[in-house]
Amino acid sequence: KKTFRKLHDLKLAFSEFYLSLVLLQNYQSLNFTGFRKILKKHDKLLRRNTGLLWRQQVVECAHFNTSRDVDDLITEVENIFTEKLEQGDRQKAMKRLRVPPLSEKYNPRGLFLFGLFFGVFLAQFIVILLTFCLNDTFL
Numbered sequence: 726k727k728t729f730r731k732l733h734d735l736k737l738a739f740s741e742f743y744l745s746l747v748l749l750q751n752y753q754s755l756n757f758t759g760f761r762k763i764l765k766k767h768d769k770l771l772r773r774n775t776g777l778l779w780r781q782q783v784v785e786c787a788h789f790n791t792s793r794d795v796d797d798l799i800t801e802v803e804n805i806f807t808e809k810l811e812q813g814d815r816q817k818a819m820k821r822l823r824v825p826p827l828s829e830k831y832n833p834r835g836l837f838l839f840g841l842f843f844g845v846f847l848a849q850f851i852v853i854l855l856t857f858c859l860n861d862t863f864l
Contacts, residue, residue, distance in 0.1 A: 760784045
């Protein structure tokens with residue numbers, strides 16, 4: 726039973742590490758996209774192409790853009806997880822390593838019920854507050 730728990734904890738740690746690597750990869754591409762958009766606006770505003778030239782000379786050659794270390798780590802984690810923890814079943818491994826969507830999805834029914842009960846509570850609170858205020862002024 727202890728071994729099963731340790732194996733479960735190890736799988737959980739691998740999936741958390743994998744999620745961190747995917748987020749880092751997303752951040753890496755977001756940085757490049759940010760540079761590209763900022764320099765494009767700069768060029769448009771100044772009616773020049775110095776930003777484009779600078780991006781080509783500096784940003785596209787920068788370590789954060791050219792480094793494939795994160796991609797290699799992601800591949801290595803996938804391979805180790807598949808071979809060692811899922812006994813070679815890649816489909817099962819990728820299902821367990823699957824990255825959840827970054828945007829939260831809300832249940833429409835739950836959101837509706839929350840709004841309904843919050844509205845009813847707010848209305849009752851206002852009625853009680855007005856009742857106490859009006860009773861104090863007429864007494």
